[in-house]
Amino acid sequence: MISRDAETFDGLGPDATLGEVLLALGGRLTRLQTELLAGLEQPLTIRQCRILSRVGAGHTSLTALCKLAHRNPSTMSESVDKLVNQGFLSRRPSATSRRTMQLELTTKGLDARDAARRALDKFAAELTAALAPEVRDELAPAFTRLYFGIQGHLDDQ
Incomplete structure (x- = not known):
C-alpha cells in the first residue's frame, strides 16, 4: 500500500x-x-531527448512527432522551437511539400543526442546489474508486455 x-x-x-x-x-x-x-555537458530535458532521438530516427515532421508523443501540435511546436533556438535542430522546407517543414539534427543536436544515449544506456545497465541473470531474463519479457500494453492504451486515446 x-x-x-x-x-x-x-x-x-x-x-x-x-x-x-x-x-x-x-x-x-x-x-x-x-x-x-x-547534468550532461549539453543539458536536456526528457522531452528534448526524446525529440532528438525521434528526429534522428527519421521522424522529421511536426505531425509525426505529435503522433509519436501523443501531444498536440502547439505543445510539440513549442518544444521544437526551443530546440531550434538552442541550435539542436534545424528546419528546412520538405522536398515533397513547400508547406511542410522538415526537421534535422544539427551537429550540436547529434552530439547531445549521442551523449544522452550513452548516459541513459549506462544508467539502464546499472539498474539491473545487481540482479541475477535468470531474474533479468524473467523480468524483461514481462515488462516488455506491460510497456506495449500501456502503449496500446495511449494509441486508443
Missing part, C-alpha cells in the same frame, strides 16, 4: 500492490533520468 501521507507519497508499505510499486518506480526513474540528462 502507498502511504497517503503527503511527505511520503510514494513510500511503499509491505502490502503494496504491483501497480503501486510500478507507479512509485516510474516516478523514481523519471526523477533519476531528469537529473542525469540535466
